[in-house]
Amino acid sequence: MVRAAVLPAVGSPLEITEILLPDPGPGQVRVRIAAAGVCHSDLSLSNGTMRVPVPAVLGHEGSGTVVSVGEGVTHVAPGDGVVLNWAPACGACHHCAIGEVWLCAGALRGAAGRHARTADGTELHPGLNVAAFAEETVVAADCVLPAPDGVPLDQAALLGCAVLTGYGAVHHSARVRAGESVVVFGAGGVGLAALQAARIAGASSIVAVDVSPAKEELARRAGATEYVVASDTTAKEVRALTGGHGADVAVECVGRAATIRTAWESTRRGGRTTVVGIGGKDQQVTFNALEIFHWGRTLSGCVYGNSDPAADLPVLAEHVRAGRLDLGALVTERIGLDGIPAAFENMLAGKGGRALVVF
Structure with a gap:
């Protein structure tokens, strides 16, 4: 038996309870979780913005130590430290074949093999494949x-989602070049990672935008050279801070129609806007045909930072070891499983950076 945060139904409060965890079957690994980040995607799963089979154990950004492995697993062994990869590429679909592993058709295919259960025997689904909001979890080897x-x-x-996403949005999707100006909307975990990535890329001006004045110190520590509290005049303020013409690149980490529109308006003519935030299908963003022609801007989506975790993790680790990437700067509170609901509320209120569940 291990303790876990269980989502009994979409829209219901999380229940901190004991669950029955199986031994790993063929191609599976059992991991003792060291820490798990509380991501906005977990909140989106709990409230129905994103779909998840229920009941489920949420949590997809995690790390830990291998407890045991099933038959056929050779790349890790008991005692090894691991980072969870919630979207493993299948290697066989069209997107994998052309090198776009972040768009893999089978990445969220669901975990095969033995699943955790409640005390009464009800099967629990692993949220986004890995179920990191638990003391231990059993996952597919990949x-x-x-x-x-x-x-x-x-x-x-944090490398398993926030940093891969924020860093990838800047380096893989927006392809920020040295000397360019960047504006990042949202100073949560992903936004703070994007700010650090813009600094690493050599951006000349880095503007952070958030609804909370209290996040300015966090944003500047991450690399922001300017800070703007979101308002109806945000786009004008960003343009004023970037030579009057707008930023070369905008990275939107919120996922709201109004913020996406503002990010677009904050970029220069010919600029690039990358949308990282996950919004609901009711969030409609509109543009007229003339402005698309006139401004010549590029608007693109970004999934998981357009990253390949196996290739990008060593790069990120080198940035950490060299002191260029400060993972601790993303974390604003360390909590237990009981603290996850409050962390969700803080997200909704726009408070703090990354909350980290530490076991």
């Missing part, structure tokens, strides 16, 4: 990657 040397195991959890 959902674990060896933890990089020189990175504290608890902080390594």
